[in-house]
Amino acid sequence: MIEENHTKSSQISLEQQAPEPDIMLIVDDDGLNRWMLENIFKPFYKIETAENGRIGMEKLLQNTERIVAVLLDVVMPEMDGLQLLHILEQNKILTRIPVFLITSYDRDKVMEDAYEMGVMDVIKKPVVPYIVQRRVNSVVELFRTRRRLDHIVEQQEEELVQQANKILDLNRGMVEALATAIEFRSGESGSHVRRIYGITDYILRYTPFGEGLTEREIEQISVAAIMHDVGKIAIPDAILNKPGKLTEEEFEIMKTHSLQGAMLLEKIPQMRHMEVFQYAYDIARHHHERWDGRGYPDGLKGDEISLWSQVVSLADVYDALVSKRVYKKSFGFDQAVSMILNGECGVFNPKLLHCFFGVEKKIRELLYRDEEELV
Numbered sequence: 001m002i003e004e005n006h007t008k009s010s011q012i013s014l015e016q017q018a019p020e021p022d023i024m025l026i027v028d029d030d031g032l033n034r035w036m037l038e039n040i041f042k043p044f045y046k047i048e049t050a051e052n053g054r055i056g057m058e059k060l061l062q063n064t065e066r067i068v069a070v071l072l073d074v075v076m077p078e079m080d081g082l083q084l085l086h087i088l089e090q091n092k093i094l095t096r097i098p099v100f101l102i103t104s105y106d107r108d109k110v111m112e113d114a115y116e117m118g119v120m121d122v123i124k125k126p127v128v129p130y131i132v133q134r135r136v137n138s139v140v141e142l143f144r145t146r147r148r149l150d151h152i153v154e155q156q157e158e159e160l161v162q163q164a165n166k167i168l169d170l171n172r173g174m175v176e177a178l179a180t181a182i183e184f185r186s187g188e189s190g191s192h193v194r195r196i197y198g199i200t201d202y203i204l205r206y207t208p209f210g211e212g213l214t215e216r217e218i219e220q221i222s223v224a225a226i227m228h229d230v231g232k233i234a235i236p237d238a239i240l241n242k243p244g245k246l247t248e249e250e251f252e253i254m255k256t257h258s259l260q261g262a263m264l265l266e267k268i269p270q271m272r273h274m275e276v277f278q279y280a281y282d283i284a285r286h287h288h289e290r291w292d293g294r295g296y297p298d299g300l301k302g303d304e305i306s307l308w309s310q311v312v313s314l315a316d317v318y319d320a321l322v323s324k325r326v327y328k329k330s331f332g333f334d335q336a337v338s339m340i341l342n343g344e345c346g347v348f349n350p351k352l353l354h355c356f357f358g359v360e361k362k363i364r365e366l367l368y369r370d371e372e373e374l375v
Helices: 002-017 031-041 053-062 081-090 108-117 129-185 191-206 215-225 230-234 248-255 257-266 277-286 307-322 333-341 350-367
Strands: 023-027 046-050 067-072 099-103 121-124
Touching: 023 031, 023 053, 031 046, 031 129, 046 053, 053 067, 053 081, 067 081, 067 129, 081 099, 081 108, 099 129, 108 121, 121 129, 191 215, 191 307, 191 350, 215 277, 215 307, 230 257, 248 257, 257 277, 277 307, 307 333, 307 350, 333 350
Parallel strands: 023 046, 023 067, 067 099, 099 121
Antiparallel strands: none
16 A cells, blocks of 8 residues: 555656657647647647637637647637737747648748748648648657757856856956955055955946946946056055155156056966957056156057046045045045046046036945945
8 A cells, every 4th residue: 555655656756757748739720720739749849729810819828838730710709810920920920830731721922921921831722641740740750850950058057157257266366366465565455456456346337438348348447446456566665665756766666566566467478368458458558657747658649548438537636635544534425526527636637526426425325334444
């Protein structure tokens, strides 16, 4: 008794796990034709029937994912085969489910219209069971294979995207580690580079200044912004960490960090093969250029300065003003905004300033809460 119950239980479990069979839908107003076609195909599919196009459409909508083929008559009451075909074409169902006209109707124009709409094949009545079986089953198997291949391609694409994201995360982690190490060397906490990333990303993503850039380009530029001061690794500690004002000679040495940074990035073979390199090189070299041409190292003016270098330049100045440094105390946010607006930190693109001031309070709220180094 126990074994019998166990056997029944196992059978129920297997039945529950077994996938439901594929469905073939036969739409024909002639009961004899439906019976004949059902007998031909019932060894291969679960059969659903409908005596007109309207009922056929209802059954299609109920079982769209399981129906693998539709055998369709042309002349039927309420909704004929061509009317149903037209609806299937409009809803792009014909690209997923093969439809076969099984008909004695032989007007060339009708058949031409059916093929135009996407019917897979036209099979004339009276049907020859062996022939119709082979023709229909071959096409159904082709559609099954295509679906399997599409699924494999989707999986592979998803895996490639995941791998690309992992590589991007790894590259970004390496970049952040290098940039943070340099910030620590100059007596800063490392939060500076993360805030530069955040400010750059926010301006490009949420203001008109970033219009025309793709999501990926914004991410690449924001990651590149982290490396803006990488050239400081070549600046002597005595100058980098000097608590007071730099002499003219010391300042000239400090200014070389922009060129040093560009040269350093250019000498890293792995970096040159990364998408981010083009942005990182330009930002490292030009984030101290100014709109009026009085910046360094190349004295670029106006739109000669790339959009991304302009944004990072402003982000760098803003963060430096509101943060404590070895050579100065932090300024208040409103004072920093006033200093930038008044040109005390050099001249910036007026459009960039307008965009920045429009989101500055939001940036302040998002990136500068609970930052100890600001005081």
